[in-house]
Amino acid sequence: MDIKKNTAEIISNKWEEIRELKREGIDPFGHKFIRTYQIKDLIEKNKNLQIGECTKEKVIIAGRLMALRKHGKAIFADIEDINGKVQIYIRSNKIEEKVFELFSKINIGDILGVSGLIFKTRTGEITVLVEEFTLLCKSLRSLPEKWHGLKDVEIRYRKRYLDLIVNPSVREIFIKRSKVIQSIRNFLDNRNYLEVETPIMQPIPGGATALPFITHHNALHRDFYLRIAPELYLKRLLVGGLEKVYELSRNFRNEGISTKHNPEFTMLELYEAYGDYYSMMQITEELITYLVKNVLGSLEIEYQGNKIDFTPPWERISMFKAIEEAVGLRVDKISKKDFNEIVKKYSLDIKGNINRGEIANELFEKFVEPTLIQPTFVLDYPLELSPLSKQKKDNPELVERFELFISSMELVNAFTELNDPAEQKRRFEEQVAKKEAGDVESHFMDKDYIEALEYGMPPAGGLGLGIDRLMMLLTNSDSIKEVILFPQLKSK
Structure with missing residues (x-):
């Protein structure tokens, strides 16, 4: 598959989705959004909920859509902010039809704001039952596939923003x-x-x-x-x-x-x-x-x-003592006439004038430094x-x-x-x-x-x-x- 061509097609399709949203009066690049909780705090507060129990407090959170699972008239998804991830649940009979229809057009990577009540599923997962949601930013590019992720270190460093996502x-x-x-x-x-x-x-x-x-x-x-x-x-x-x-x-x-x-x-x-x-x-x-x-x-x-x-x-040790213990050589006792011989014997990388300090430094880096854990x-x-x-x-x-x-x-x-x-x-x-x-x-x-x-x-x-x-x-x-x-x- 031509990756560049495929990416271009995806971006072209996403721009068409954006134009359609604008025709429907929806801003795909939203504005300020006030949250009542960050996700980590939300989960911590509700960790003792019983299975099937639902809170009465409406919560408002925001984050990036990282997973999407559609089951007919129900949609499960995961959204993530800086310090946590939580499951959200949208049911067609609990939300306006046009809102449910709009959510069906949302893609992984989009940034959403949602509000609703908290409940715990049969599997014990804290979940937000969505009553309202706001599209805060439409993503044009696809995130790396879930199971492959972003492993290439070259891409990770060049596209740190993607690495962080x-x-x-x-x-x-x-x-x-x-x-x-x-x-x-x-x-x-x-x-x-x-x-x-x-x-x-x-x-x-x-x-x-x-x-x-x-x-x-x-x-x-x-x-x-x-x-x-x-x-x-x-x-x-x-x-x-x-x-x-x-x-x-x-x-x-x-x-x-x-x-x-x-x-x-x-x-x-x-x-x-x-x-x-x-x-x-x-x-x-x-x-x-x-x-x-x-x-x-x-x-x-x-x-x-x-x-x-x-x-x-x-531990504290003198440089000369550390060298002596590593190679059995008293650097302070070497005479100048022996400098060249020492450099040759220990294969030291010294250019130009040789002095005691450079000999000590080379011996230390070669024989002592690797042992200092x-x-x-x-x-x-x-x-x-x-x-x-x-x-x-x-x-x-x-x-x-x-x-x-x-x-x-x-x-x-x-x-x-x-x-x-x-x-x-x-x-x-x-x-x-x-x-x-x-x-x-x-x-x-x-x-x-x-x-x-x-x-x-x-x-x-x-x-x-x-x-x-x-x-x-x-x-x-x-x-x-x-x-x-x-x-x-x-x-x-």
């Missing part, structure tokens, strides 16, 4: 996501954090190592960059005296697409004056356990076949990997930084913030040199940020939490595309 479990993911965002705000607001907004278009991208998207402002005759992170702007606010700030930000990175990466994503970033990376570990643990308990009702969940226990305290804080990263972090007092080759890993995914990156303007300038200069040598993801020099630090930024801790990856965990989703309403996709 026919897959209630997908709706639940995004309802849950909304609750998570609200819970984050409640948690931080109750701890006197101030929610702020910082620029999405930035003259200098910063706050992360990534390739930015470039856009052009015609009136100013200059290029801007979509932000890769809000970090440097949020820390300017610490300089200005706002001691506890956070932003739920949309960030943009011109990188590859995978099950864990989307070029447009959501982050929580927060900063606390007079804190450090230990403060950030504490608030990370408290926030995530609060979210898991609040949203899922338990600190033990299953994700992709693994049971994950969020009960604190979570339970919540684990990995601490104390090499200086070379962390241009915005404060060095450790007892070992200036390392910085006070941690990343949180759960189910082999990095979920949080946090550190004690560098507030020495001279040292920050020196590190920016190193990044600029790397950029000039061909590293397109290195940091730019942000002179205004250096100037801000020269006014004095209090000691502080900061963190970034990936909301999309968190939602993957909380919904047992194996791809980031499942938890982003409209993910970026390749052209058809």
Whole structure:
């Protein structure tokens, strides 16, 4: 069968039905409709009805027609709204003949408003005995067949509106996501954090190592960059005296697409004056356990076949110690003359100048990260990997930084913030040199940020939490595309 031709015929027939409805004085694309109940609440209120019992209260509900069963002078149908589905029942002797006739022209996918009484069928199903109904919107296109549904992930992501119609479990993911965002705000607001907004278009991208998207402002005759992170702007606010700030930000990175990466994503970033990376570990643990308990009702969940226990305290291990346990190698004891040999021995993907930090990072990602299933804080990263972090007092080759890993995914990156303007300038200069040598993801020099630090930024801790990856965990989703309403996709 030619699917395109068949679809065109269906749409043509539906337009003819719409014209017929208009000739009869019926608006196929209705107006405001006031409901007395959402379907879930209606079912909950009447769950104790006895079989055959009928209420005296007239109810008004609305939703999309999802199933239709005609039996001569009687019609059974299912209508669905955002949080529930209910059966409706129309009998020709209980409704005006022309109204019954009109209902016989209704199709699956149409949006209806109905009013009537509630009763429970012999099979124990809550049902609305329809007395009146209103056509609120005529659907022109057919929904996927009931038993086949919408399974093709490519179509699901490209036509998310259709995915949401026919897959209630997908709706639940995004309802849950909304609750998570609200819970984050409640948690931080109750701890006197101030929610702020910082620029999405930035003259200098910063706050992360990534390739930015470039856009052009015609009136100013200059290029801007979509932000890769809000970090440097949020820390300017610490300089200005706002001691506890956070932003739920949309960030943009011109990188590859995978099950864990989307070029447009959501982050929580927060900063606390007079804190450090230990403060950030504490608030990370408290926030995530609060979210898991609040949203899922338990600190033990299953994700992709693994049971994950969020009960604190979570494991803490230094990056170098984790590498030593995994491969038996003391990264801090390797001499520079052995760098090339180590890269070759462990088949590490390092281009250009080799340093201890890049060796550690490659070894960690290859041999340690896949083993980190339970919540684990990995601490104390090499200086070379962390241009915005404060060095450790007892070992200036390392910085006070941690990343949180759960189910082999990095979920949080946090550190004690560098507030020495001279040292920050020196590190920016190193990044600029790397950029000039061909590293397109290195940091730019942000002179205004250096100037801000020269006014004095209090000691502080900061963190970034990936909301999309968190939602993957909380919904047992194996791809980031499942938890982003409209993910970026390749052209058809």
